[in-house]
Amino acid sequence: MRHAEQVTFGGSDLDRAAELRSDIPELAAGLQHPDTRTVVVWRGKPLVSGCDGALDLVRLPLDHPVLAEARAEPILLGREEGALRFAHDISAWVPEGQDLTQLGGFSDSSEQMHPELDPDQRFSELRRVMTGFSPRDAELAASAKAIFAWHSIHGFCARCGAASDIASAGWQRICPSCGAHHFPRTDPVVIMLILRGNSVLLGRSPGWPQGMYSCLAGFVEPGETIEAAVRREVFEEAGVQVGAVGYLASQPWPFPASLMIGCRGEALSGEINIDPVEIEDARWVTREELALAFAGEHPEILPARNGAIAHFLLRNWLADTLD
Numbered sequence: 416m417r418h419a420e421q422v423t424f425g426g427s428d429l430d431r432a433a434e435l436r437s438d439i440p441e442l443a444a445g446l447q448h449p450d451t452r453t454v455v456v457w458r459g460k461p462l463v464s465g466c467d468g469a470l471d472l473v474r475l476p477l478d479h480p481v482l483a484e485a486r487a488e489p490i491l492l493g494r495e496e497g498a499l500r501f502a503h504d505i506s507a508w509v510p511e512g513q514d515l516t517q518l519g520g521f522s523d524s525s526e527q528m529h530p531e532l533d534p535d536q537r538f539s540e541l542r543r544v545m546t547g548f549s550p551r552d553a554e555l556a557a558s559a560k561a562i563f564a565w566h567s568i569h570g571f572c573a574r575c576g577a578a579s580d581i582a583s584a585g586w587q588r589i590c591p592s593c594g595a596h597h598f599p600r601t602d603p604v605v606i607m608l609i610l611r612g613n614s615v616l617l618g619r620s621p622g623w624p625q626g627m628y629s630c631l632a633g634f635v636e637p638g639e640t641i642e643a644a645v646r647r648e649v650f651e652e653a654g655v656q657v658g659a660v661g662y663l664a665s666q667p668w669p670f671p672a673s674l675m676i677g678c679r680g681e682a683l684s685g686e687i688n689i690d691p692v693e694i695e696d697a698r699w700v701t702r703e704e705l706a707l708a709f710a711g712e713h714p715e716i717l718p719a720r721n722g723a724i725a726h727f728l729l730r731n732w733l734a735d736t737l738d
């Protein structure tokens with residue numbers, strides 16, 4: 416698909432400077448360099464400034480006082496115009512006087528402002544700001560959020576249970592007891608445009624906003640190909656048999672650690688039998704109906720949210736730009 420990398424989080428060709436990750440002297444020099452900057456994340460929320468249309472991921476100098484809140488060493492994200500870019504996690508900070516029960520969900524509209532930061536700078540839920548970012552800011556924010564989420568639940572060795580240490584500028588953990596090396600995980604998920612003539616198969620999960628329908632999706636299982644996962648998930652969830660499967664586009668989705676693999680599949684059958692444990696409803700939606708839904712004029716259907724790969728695939732199907 417020619418437009419594949421235009422999806423949100425579709426990448427910005429960031430130089431990840433992987434050759435420096437184990438170069439202790441270079442990393443130490445980089446942390447002292449006046450052009451070095453860092454991205455700051457608090458409980459999965461990136462530090463942003465500006466507003467809609469001019470939203471920026473903040474890059475702070477390494478001597479900024481707010482970084483004293485970090486409890487672990489920074490992670491090397493890469494290099495921009497010759498200068499290193501790190502990420503700091505200051506999740507240990509507790510904002511005063513805020514209800515924190517909404518944190519972590521799409522509905523989290525709260526923003527947190529640290530007293531050491533400028534009034535315009537605040538921590539925002541990534542799903543609410545992702546479509547306002549440049550591709551570079553989106554890539555840096557997604558990488559930082561995903562790797563801090565991995566560290567937050569991998570403090571102990573999965574082989575022997577001992578506390579492990581951060582290594583390779585944040586891109587590994589090493590167990591001092593048994594010597595195991597652990598690498599950040601990304602979990603593959605297939606998400607598919609299942610087509611039958613002029614219609615696409617859409618479903619909805621319990622708990623979604625009323626009327627929202629999207630492409631079916633599911634985790635790839637160990638020992639399974641992408642094609643097999645597409646066919647299995649569609650048959651399990653909707654009872655529809657799928658023949659030919661092709662790849663369209665992929666999207667890192669750091670909520671918390673997925674790689675969405677967008678595919679198209681040709682339906683071999685039309686009858687729908689849903690698995691009510693997995694989904695609440697599934698239906699065939701014609702191009703004309705979907706165009707109405709995107710225009711906000713369909714009486715029953717709201718399309719997948721902007722920023723999600725499902726939205727991107729459906730829009731490109733409508734525009735006939737899947738090739």
Ligand SMILES: [Zn+2]
Binds near residue numbers: 575577591593595
């Ligand atoms: Zn171990």
